[in-house]
Amino acid sequence: MNLKGNLNLTMKQMNKKAEIFNSPLIEKLMAERDLKQTAKVKKRMMLAAKIGDGIKTKGWKKKDLAEALNKQPSEITKWLSGTHNFTSDTLWDIEDVLDIELISLTDKKQEQVTNYYLTVSQKPEKQSSDSIIINNLDKLIPTFSLNYEA
Amino acid sequence: MSKILLNKEQNINFQLKSIEILEVSINFPEQVIRENKTYHYNMNIQHRINLEQKLVIVDTTIETLYQDKKTRLGHIKVACVYFVESLLDYISDINDKLVNLPEAFIISLNSESISTTRGIMFSQFRGTFLHNAVLPIIDQKGFAVNK
Numbered sequence: 020m021n022l023k024g025n026l027n028l029t030m031k032q033m034n035k036k037a038e039i040f041n042s043p044l045i046e047k048l049m050a051e052r053d054l055k056q057t058a059k060v061k062k063r064m065m066l067a068a069k070i071g072d073g074i075k076t077k078g079w080k081k082k083d084l085a086e087a088l089n090k091q092p093s094e095i096t097k098w099l100s101g102t103h104n105f106t107s108d109t110l111w112d113i114e115d116v117l118d119i120e121l122i123s124l125t126d127k128k129q130e131q132v133t134n135y136y137l138t139v140s141q142k143p144e145k146q147s148s149d150s151i152i153i154n155n156l157d158k159l160i161p162t163f164s165l166n167y168e169a
Numbered sequence: 170m171s172k173i174l175l176n177k178e179q180n181i182n183f184q185l186k187s188i189e190i191l192e193v194s195i196n197f198p199e200q201v202i203r204e205n206k207t208y209h210y211n212m213n214i215q216h217r218i219n220l221e222q223k224l225v226i227v228d229t230t231i232e233t234l235y236q237d238k239k240t241r242l243g244h245i246k247v248a249c250v251y252f253v254e255s256l257l258d259y260i261s262d263i264n265d266k267l268v269n270l271p272e273a274f275i276i277s278l279n280s281e282s283i284s285t286t287r288g289i290m291f292s293q294f295r296g297t298f299l300h301n302a303v304l305p306i307i308d309q310k311g312f313a314v315n316k
Contacts (some may be wrong), residue, residue: 025307050227059171087225098179128217129266130217130218131217131218131266131268132215132217132218133215133216134213134214134215134216135212135213135215135279135312136211136212136213136312137211137212137214137215137312138209138210138211138212139209139210139212139304139305139307140207140208140209140210140305141207141208141209141210141303141304141305
């Protein structure tokens, strides 16, 4: 009964609708945050996620990457936490073993695209009954004759 | 290599490098189209520029419509790849990612591409109910541009 009772309680808690929680402390902290630092953390997280994806795509585990780079598995865990400040050499090594691109040195220019639109209509060739059949080839001769007078 | 003479001092050398049929489709409508007198065509020409390789890729899409201008009977998409020797000379002074090609040259590219597509379209639709749907001669001035 106790177990059932606890379960019901848990379900009730889960069904509870989300409520907007206002905290002056959180609002103060959010206002004080450094936007540059936030952007930097976001980029670090994205980099870590990209490395994580690279490991998965390769079918590896963290241990495999550690072995390939001659590092301790704990170091890889730190890299994937998104808090590590990588050196460019480390990133290039990771690129090399995971076969992914983490730093782009070439300026990828966007392709210029121009579109032209037009709608046209066409009447198909006349039906065979309307066709003009020339049996007498002499009628065509003046067209090519030097003596033809317009 | 073809040469387009724009004026006495300026001409552009270009070469048709390749032609690719990208898409072809034929859709026979439910109603009989024996009495179809007029075909309508929606055309879309897309220019893509690759500065690194000095290429202008012209994608020509032609949609053939029934006389009600709604029923789609077929469509074809062909890419013509042109190598333009002096493409880099036409990079915009304001934006180095933008290429401003002379209008006469654009008309020439469009014309070449439409003619090529017309031929391919005929060969693809030959012997089908779209056998007579031959793309008419196009007046280039009628094109609406959307950059």
